[in-house]
Amino acid sequence: MSEEKKREKILDVKDLDITFKTTAGDVHAIRGVNIDLFQGETVAIVGESGSGKSVTMRAAMGILAKNAVVNSGQIIYRYRDNKGGIDYNPDNDETAQWKEADILKMDKKWIRKHINGRRIAMVFQDPMTSLDPTMTIGKQIMEGMLWHYKIDKKDAFKRSVELLKEVGIEDAEKRMKQYPHQLSGGMRQRVVIAIALSCNPDLLICDEPTTALDVNIQAKILELIKKVQKERDIAVIYITHDLGVVAKVADYVNVMYAGKIVEVGNINEIFYDPRHPYTWGLLSAMPDLGTDDDRLYTIPGSPPNLLHEKEGDAFAPRNAYALEIDDKLEPPMFKITETHSAATWLLDERAPKVEMPPELKARIERMKKEAEANVS
Amino acid sequence: MKKYVLKRVVTAIFTLLAITLILFILMQLMPGSPFNDEKLNESQKAALYAKYGLDKPIVIQFFHYVINMFKGDLGVSYKISKNTPITQLIASRLPISIGVGFAAVMIGAVVGLLLGLLAAFKRDTVWDTLATIISVIGVSVPSYVFALALSYQFGFKLGWFPMLFSAKDVVGSSVLPSVSLSMFTMASIARFTRAEMIEVLGSDYMLLAESKGLSGNKLVFSHALRNALIPIITVLAPLVVDLMTGSLVVEKIFSIPGVGSLLVNAIQSNDYNVVIALSFIYSAMYIGIMLVVDILYGIIDPRIRVAKEGD
Numbered sequence: 001m002s003e004e005k006k007r008e009k010i011l012d013v014k015d016l017d018i019t020f021k022t023t024a025g026d027v028h029a030i031r032g033v034n035i036d037l038f039q040g041e042t043v044a045i046v047g048e049s050g051s052g053k054s055v056t057m058r059a060a061m062g063i064l065a066k067n068a069v070v071n072s073g074q075i076i077y078r079y080r081d082n083k084g085g086i087d088y089n090p091d092n093d094e095t096a097q098w099k100e101a102d103i104l105k106m107d108k109k110w111i112r113k114h115i116n117g118r119r120i121a122m123v124f125q126d127p128m129t130s131l132d133p134t135m136t137i138g139k140q141i142m143e144g145m146l147w148h149y150k151i152d153k154k155d156a157f158k159r160s161v162e163l164l165k166e167v168g169i170e171d172a173e174k175r176m177k178q179y180p181h182q183l184s185g186g187m188r189q190r191v192v193i194a195i196a197l198s199c200n201p202d203l204l205i206c207d208e209p210t211t212a213l214d215v216n217i218q219a220k221i222l223e224l225i226k227k228v229q230k231e232r233d234i235a236v237i238y239i240t241h242d243l244g245v246v247a248k249v250a251d252y253v254n255v256m257y258a259g260k261i262v263e264v265g266n267i268n269e270i271f272y273d274p275r276h277p278y279t280w281g282l283l284s285a286m287p288d289l290g291t292d293d294d295r296l297y298t299i300p301g302s303p304p305n306l307l308h309e310k311e312g313d314a315f316a317p318r319n320a321y322a323l324e325i326d327d328k329l330e331p332p333m334f335k336i337t338e339t340h341s342a343a344t345w346l347l348d349e350r351a352p353k354v355e356m357p358p359e360l361k362a363r364i365e366r367m368k369k370e371a372e373a374n375v376s
Numbered sequence: 377m378k379k380y381v382l383k384r385v386v387t388a389i390f391t392l393l394a395i396t397l398i399l400f401i402l403m404q405l406m407p408g409s410p411f412n413d414e415k416l417n418e419s420q421k422a423a424l425y426a427k428y429g430l431d432k433p434i435v436i437q438f439f440h441y442v443i444n445m446f447k448g449d450l451g452v453s454y455k456i457s458k459n460t461p462i463t464q465l466i467a468s469r470l471p472i473s474i475g476v477g478f479a480a481v482m483i484g485a486v487v488g489l490l491l492g493l494l495a496a497f498k499r500d501t502v503w504d505t506l507a508t509i510i511s512v513i514g515v516s517v518p519s520y521v522f523a524l525a526l527s528y529q530f531g532f533k534l535g536w537f538p539m540l541f542s543a544k545d546v547v548g549s550s551v552l553p554s555v556s557l558s559m560f561t562m563a564s565i566a567r568f569t570r571a572e573m574i575e576v577l578g579s580d581y582m583l584l585a586e587s588k589g590l591s592g593n594k595l596v597f598s599h600a601l602r603n604a605l606i607p608i609i610t611v612l613a614p615l616v617v618d619l620m621t622g623s624l625v626v627e628k629i630f631s632i633p634g635v636g637s638l639l640v641n642a643i644q645s646n647d648y649n650v651v652i653a654l655s656f657i658y659s660a661m662y663i664g665i666m667l668v669v670d671i672l673y674g675i676i677d678p679r680i681r682v683a684k685e686g687d
Contacts, residue, residue, distance in 0.1 A: 063586050116589030129580040134602050134678055143598075144588040179678040192584070199588075 008098065009078055010202055010235055011037040011060065016073035018055060018259075020065070027306045029055050031259040033073075036252075037235050039202065044238040044246040046282065047256035048303050053239040056256075057205045061120055062103055062111035075103040079119055079202065086149040086159075086200065091233065117144045121196035123225075125208040127188035131180040137164075137191050138176030144198045163194040167224060186217035190224065197228060204229070207239045222248055243286050247271060252339070255279050258304050258314035261333075265340035272364055275334075275342040277321045280356045283363075290366050297359075313345070321346060321354050381671060388663045393442065395659045399652045400438050410454035410646045428454065430648075441652070450656075451649040456641055462653045466635060470657075473623060473634030475546070479554035480619055484561025485612065489605075491562070492569025496604075499574060507566060514563025519622035522556035523629045541632040553630045557622050561615045568611050572604040579603075606677050613669045617662050 018030035030052045037043050045053045058064050060075050078100050080090035090096035103111060124130040132140060141163060142156040151159075157176065164172035167190040180188055189209065196204055206225060210218035226249060229236050238249060246253055246267070253270040255263040255278060263276040274280055281299035301318035304310065313319070316326035323345050325331075334347035346354050355361070411424050425431045429440060444451065450462040457465060488511075495507035531539035531552060538549040576582060577600060585599045620636075627636035635654055642650035674680045 061587055063583065112589040112591060116587055118589055122584070122587040124580055124584055126580060130584045132581040132585065132599050132603065134606065135599070136678075143585075143590070147588065147590055147594070181679050195584070195588070 007041075008039040009036060010039050011035065011078070011237075012074075012076040013056065013060065014074040014076065016056060016059060016075065017071040018052075018059060018064070018073075019069045019071055021067045021069060022307075025307050028309055029068075029259050029306055030059070033256070033259070033261055034264075035254055035261070037203070037237060039235055040229075040233045041251045042229065042236045042238065042249055043252045043254065044240060044250035045254045045256055046240060046243060046246055048241055050303050050306075051256045052259040053256055054207055057122070057207060057237060057239055060103060061116060061122060061205065062106070062108065063116070070104055073104065077101050077103050077115065077119070079114070082118075086145060086151060089200075113148075117201070118148045118199045119201050120203045120205060121199065121201040123189070123192050123196050123204065123206040123209045126212040127185055127192050128212065130192055131188055133180055136177055136179055137183070141176075141191070141195050141198055144195065148199050160194070160198070163197060164191070166197070166228065167191070167194045168220075169194075185213055186221065189213060189217075189221055193221075193224065193228070197232070200232070201234060203235045203237065205237045205239070208241070209238070210245060211240070211242070218245075219248075225249070243271075243282055255282065259306060260314070260343065262315065262344070263342040264333075265336075265342075269337065269340040272368060273336075273340070274356065275336060275340075275347060276344045277319045277346070278315050279342070280360055281318075284357065284360050288363060290363070290370075293359075313343075323351060380674075384667055384670065388667055391663055392656070392660055396442065396445075396652070396656055397438055399655050400434055400441070403648045403652060404434055406646065408646050410648060428452075445656075450653040453642075453647055453650050455645045455647040456638070456650060462649055465638070465650070466653065466657070469633055469635045469638055472541075472546075472632060473627065473636055476550050476553050476557065476627075476632060476634065477616075477619055477623055479550060480557035481561060481612075481616060482558075483554060484558035484615070484619075485565055487558070488562040488565030489569055489608075491566040493573060495566065495570040496573035496577065504570075507570065511563040511566040514559045515567070517559070519556050519560060520625040520629060522559050523553065523626045526552045526556050527630065539630070541630050549630070553626050553632060557619055557626055560618055560622065564611065564615055565608065568608055569604065572607055573600065576600050576604045606673070609669055609673055609676065613662075613665045616665050620658055620661070 013033055013035040016030050016033040017028075020027040020029055033052070033056050035043065035045070035056070045056065047053050055064070055068070059068075059070065060077070064070075078098050080093075080096040080098055082088050082090070083093070083096070101110075101114075103115065106115075131137070138157065138160055141160040142153070145151055145156045145159060146153070160176060161172045164175055169175055169187060169190055175183070175187075175191075180191070183191065193209075204225070209225065210221050213221060222245065225236060228234070236249070238245065240246060250267050252266050253264065254261045255270070255276065257278050263270065263274065263279045265273075270279065271283070274283055278299070281297075284297040285299060287296060299318055300320075304314050304317070310317075312328050313322070313326040313330055316322040319326065325345050331343045331345045331348075333341045333343050335341045336347070345351055409421075411421050416424070422431070429437060432440075441451065448463065450466075452459050452461055453465060491507045491510065495504045498504055527539045530536045537551050538545060539552075541549045541553070581603075582595065582599060585595055590598075623634065623636040624640055625636075626632075627634045628640055631637070635657070638650065639654040641647075642654065
């Protein structure tokens with residue numbers, strides 16, 4: 001990315017609010033989510049299981065479950081028309097015009113044709129189950145290209161072999177004819193990435209792409225995603241609960257709790273200057289090899305059941321720093337810098353001055369020093 | 377794969393031999409004899425026993441039978457149709473039974489599949505409930521009850537189909553028996569299809585396929601159906617066997633001159649050879665179907681195919 005190039009916003013999630021109708025009652029899973037994403041950049045959405053990370057992204061892809069009801073909000077996707085088939089790159093076309101579409105308002109057919117696979121592609125959590133067990137790898141990669149671009153089979157085969165090589169699979173031609181069970185977990189995830197890249201998307205959504213893999217492979221897969229992102233200048237959204245992954249890949253971080261974004265900032269702001277007590281908890285809960293302390297911190301309690309909404313801040317019951325107002329009124333987003341905001345009453349001017357826990361402060365100091373040492 | 381098939385065929389032959397031996401022993405244990413006629417005195421009976429070789433030890437009888445069987449001779453009937461070779465007796469009846477049975481399997485499989493798919497795609501709607509009710513009835517009500525009900529309603533009251541089998545109208549008079557026989561198969565397949573399909577539709581790979589932007593039809597035909605239907609092949613074989621046993625009574629009700637009614641008569645009159653021959657044929661058909669299903673499964677499911685190529 002060159003410096004003078006204008007940052008183009010490609011995804012703008014505004015006040016998204018989603019309820020799931022279940023037999024037990026309505027689950028208010030997404031309660032006003034805002035996310036911005038610019039071309040070529042990486043945003044991480046961090047949160048515990050059930051905080052609504054995946055649901056938000058499925059909404060952006062228009063593949064929400066049938067029992068989901070969108071109460072309000074917009075998901076504005078900005079794109080340029082494809083005027084030249086599978087190899088067309090609008091960045092090289094001066095006449096390409098930016099267009100906007102609210103994905104929540106478009107019909108399923110339009111989304112399938114213009115968005116799914118073609119402009120937004122997804123990498124799923126568990127490569128052991130996300131490939132069709134009865135279809136060859138090759139067919140699964142070619143499927144999208146043949147469907148979206150109607151290219152001929154030979155061409156699709158050649159492109160798929162190229163893609164497999166690009167994602168680091170050896171013997172690509174042999175692999176094309178194999179079935180998923182003949183590949184290891186790491187290789188399968190590479191195949192899933194190849195499938196995602198097959199139609200040259202602008203945006204890659206990675207839903208916990210390394211959670212199901214062992215640590216060695218994790219790092220390799222993250223590097224691979226970084227590499228293709230750089231080469232293809234695509235935007236990536238990571239959905240994860242692993243701050244270690246976030247630190248390695250993200251430009252911006254959204255911390256999500258109980259269906260809301262509670263803190264957003266760039267990577268330095270979140271890691272070095274966190275403001276929300278939940279973010280403090282998440283950072284403190286990261287395993288740390290740099291101390292003599294053997295204990296691993298956990299945030300007390302468990303995420304709320306969104307079947308029963310409570311008044312005020314959803315995090316208050318687990319928050320050691322909760323104020324009285326937290327039980328009555330939900331905190332708004334307080335702006336700290338142009339890019340950094342957090343939803344906690346602690347940032348209100350009337351609130352008592354509360355500092356992050358000293359252990360965390362010491363740890364952040366250590367992280368900063370390590371980072372500086374790595375740079376020099 | 378070849379090695380695997382050969383192994384299975386050899387196992388099947390030994391299984392059939394074991395079944396024949398057990399049938400022999402069971403026949404001996406049955407009370408009565410084919411010659412329980414008050415008019416016959418003891419010496420006449422003994423002469424008949426000697427004539428058919430029934431006085432010899434069971435092991436000798438067994439070996440004789442097996443040797444003859446390999447020559448294509450299943451012995452003669454003692455009672456039902458005196459001294460007629462059983463092969464001849466069966467030859468005229470087996471096609472009728474197979475015809476009715478095959479029609480029943482086809483009706484059951486096709487209707488069951490459609491019903492199951494409907495229930496899965498329209499999950500938790502009226503259609504789903506309706507399909508569930510139909511399958512519960514189909515599974516729990518025995519086929520002869522359907523046979524009687526159908527023959528009363530559509531044969532007697534409405535007169536759409538003949539109540540009894542007739543050689544002049546084979547197709548028309550096969551409808552009611554085939555439908556009554558198919559109910560259990562239909563219901564079982566419907567339930568199984570629904571469960572399999574719902575599992576497949578909720579799987580991660582369907583979500584991935586959906587995220588590629590494929591249309592609904594393409595999703596169903598290239599990803600969902602194949603994965604959902606492979607396991608269904610395995611339940612088809614045991615269902616065919618249930619259907620065979622069902623045919624015993626249903627053939628009797630519609631007086632179909634098939635092997636089912638023949639077997640019932642043979643058991644009632646202690647016609648040993650006929651019972652053994654027919655039970656043997658039923659067993660052979662069952663083992664044959666299981667074998668075909670296993671091989672078919674290997675061909676269709678790549679996970680098994682590849683594993684077998686490995687050995």
